[in-house]
Amino acid sequence: MSKLYSIAKGAAVAATLFAGTAQAQETVTWWDFLAGGDGVRMKQMISDFNNAHEGKITINATTLEWGTPFYSKVQTSAAVGEAPDVMTYHASRIPLAVKQGILQEITPDDWTTMGLSKDNYASATWDAVSIDGKQYAVPLDTHPxxxxxxxxxxxxxxxxxxxxxxxxxxxxxxxxxxxxxxxxxxxxxxxxxxxxxxxxxxxxxxxxxxxxxxxxxxxxxxxxxxxxxxxxxxxxxxxxxxxxxxxxxxxxxxxxxxxxxxxxxxxxxxxxxxxxxxxxxxxxxxxxxxxxxxxxxxxxxxxxxADSHAFAIPANKGKEMSPEKRAAVLEVIAWIEKNSLLWATAGHIPAYGPVTESAEYKAMEPNATYSTLTANMIFDPKTPLAGVAxxxxxxxxxxxxxxxxxxxxxxxxxxxxxxxxxxx
CATH class of the missing domain: 3.40.190.10 (Periplasmic binding protein-like II)
Structure with a gap:
């Protein structure tokens, strides 16, 4: 049995979990900052997700300007309850976001629902999205x-x-x-x-x-x-x-x-x-x-x-996320993680271990050659002063x-x- 078959099977299990929670179709509002080759690949992954979840979940995606404009918009939108349901985020920016109170914790129950765990990630990558023992994002990749x-x-x-x-x-x-x-x-x-x-x-x-x-x-x-x-x-x-x-x-x-x-x-x-x-x-x-x-x-x-692109859930002020919506968001994150082999074609090293351990990834060059560097990665210091821009x-x-x-x-x-x- 190939590793990717196992990954697909895990995604199916997650979809079943979602189906048991949500009965009506959910629309997940998504923001990212991914342009160029990154953007092309992520748009394809979003399309693939929507096709696989037709009648259950639809991602409504918007791409915003990378860097300071993106993070400023997230901060102001979360303050008035108008941020998206899920968004891409740089791991290096998480300490500032936590200080600003604009991110929700990804709880142990969330990780269980997604079928993901600490064991699936390199220790440096997992630590990069953790503040005081709590996780505030799900790493999608490392991009050194x-x-x-x-x-x-x-x-x-x-x-x-x-x-x-x-x-x-x-x-x-x-x-x-x-x-x-x-x-x-x-x-x-x-x-x-x-x-x-x-x-x-x-x-x-x-x-x-x-x-x-x-x-x-x-x-x-x-x-x-x-x-x-x-x-x-x-x-x-x-x-x-x-x-x-x-x-x-x-x-x-x-x-x-x-x-x-x-x-x-x-x-x-x-x-x-x-x-x-x-x-x-x-x-x-x-x-x-x-x-x-x-x-x-x-x-x-x-x-x-290295830094990591990650998925984060905004803390929308005055706007409580329903259990059905959260289940949909978690299914989005889990599915993208488990199907991130396409994301690797953008040069990134997928954060989800079963993908980088698959035969398909190990045949991908030059990615497989430089992926060994994940054992030697360092991230930004944990301070609100660090991070992209x-x-x-x-x-x-x-x-x-x-x-x-x-x-x-x-x-x-x-x-x-x-x-x-x-x-x-």
């Missing part, structure tokens, strides 16, 4: 950053291992040797990095802090103890790569992708969400042979920053861009960042 690489260029330069991965992933010295060898081979940019966007570079920098067991927030203090030194270590390494011409300078997000897909950059650090871009270009015959792997170990051990991102990004591009001393940047963060 990875190292994309041009197999053709690296092969020509003799820089691929026998299993087709870049040489030098095991240490800073080895990886820098690979970068320098690529430069000597005439590659314009050995590494493409989003060095003009400090918000994006937070992901890389926080990953490399994690490789030193560094923490941004310790007992309410930012960059306490030797954590400032660990941040300085990272900024020094990355600034050095820029100065030596090993990574691109003042490059924004679209330009970074363009450098890689055009072949001007042999490797690129970017999110797994760019996998569909590569897949589509290759299908059209417009891209070289490529791959994606976990970030190289630059310091002590592997570590990668949050104050921590804003403060740090101000100093990351000039530092990475050689215009500010790393030690000075750390002192400024530390002072501003603690002023928050």
């Amino acid at each position: 950053i990875v190292l994309y690489y041009n197999k053709d260029v690296l092969s020509k330069a003799g820089l691929l291992t026998e299993d087709g991965k870049p040489k030098g992933l095991e240490s800073r010295e080895a990886f820098e040797a690979t970068l320098k060898a690529l430069k000597d081979a005439g590659v314009k940019f050995p590494l493409g990095s989003v060095t003009a966007d400090g918000n994006f570079m937070f992901r890389t920098i926080y990953s490399l802090m994690g490789q030193q067991d560094g923490e941004l927030l310790t007992d309410g203090e930012f960059l306490a103890g030797d954590n400032g030194e660990k941040l300085q270590n990272v900024l020094t390494v990355l600034q050095g790569w820029t100065k030596e011409g090993l990574q691109s300078t003042y490059t924004d997000y679209p330009a970074t992708v363009a450098l890689f897909t055009s072949g001007e950059a042999a490797m690129m650090i970017n999110g797994v969400w760019e996998v569909p871009t590569m897949v589509d270009l290759q299908k059209e015959g417009k891209l070289f042979e490529w791959g994606a792997v976990e970030l190289p170990v630059i310091f002590d051990h592997a570590s990668t920053y 949050g104050p921590i991102f804003d403060v740090m990004s101000t100093y990351f861009v000039p530092t990475l591009n050689g215009e500010m001393d790393p030690a000075e940047a750390v002192e400024e960042i530390k002072a501003e963060l603690n002023d928050l």
Whole structure:
């Protein structure tokens, strides 16, 4: 019996549970922030759900603008009882949402009804949606950053291992040797990095802090103890790569992708969400042979920053959700979780373990190759100041861009960042 058959069977059981609770058709109001390839895939999953639950449950979905606009609308809508029945949410934003009182707890009874449990999720992912021992969302995926690489260029330069991965992933010295060898081979940019966007570079920098067991927030203090030194270590390494011409300078997000897909950059650090871009270009015959792997170990051990798309239930002020509506919402969440193999084609790593353990997922590349990084994931510190488009991102990004591009001393940047963060 295949794993996916078991998953489908579990979904059928959940549907039966719902049928026993709700007699009339329920319409579930859904908000998400998913655009591009993400949006295409989620719309397909919603359509599949509606077809499978015809006459019982219908999802009425709306896609809103990603980032601050989405979260601001959720906050104001929940305050007047006009938020949706279910919505996508970033795990990194949950501490702020809990403080604002705009999320309902996903109770132990809810998890039982959905047929989901803590055992189905990586510990870091489960913890990312937990506050004081309570769960406030159901993780759909983890979406970390990875190292994309041009197999053709690296092969020509003799820089691929026998299993087709870049040489030098095991240490800073080895990886820098690979970068320098690529430069000597005439590659314009050995590494493409989003060095003009400090918000994006937070992901890389926080990953490399994690490789030193560094923490941004310790007992309410930012960059306490030797954590400032660990941040300085990272900024020094990355600034050095820029100065030596090993990574691109003042490059924004679209330009970074363009450098890689055009072949001007042999490797690129970017999110797994760019996998569909590569897949589509290759299908059209417009891209070289490529791959994606976990970030190289630059310091002590592997570590990668990740966030999770998750499902949350708003706490609509003055608007009680009926048992029938809640049963419908839980069925929506459970069905999407258990059928998230399609979501993996967007590059994301499904959070629901039985999907990533299935034979179908293990045959999916490059996802299956980089999925090992889930053992080394780190999430944002648990504070209302963290998360997508949050104050921590804003403060740090101000100093990351000039530092990475050689215009500010790393030690000075750390002192400024530390002072501003603690002023928050």
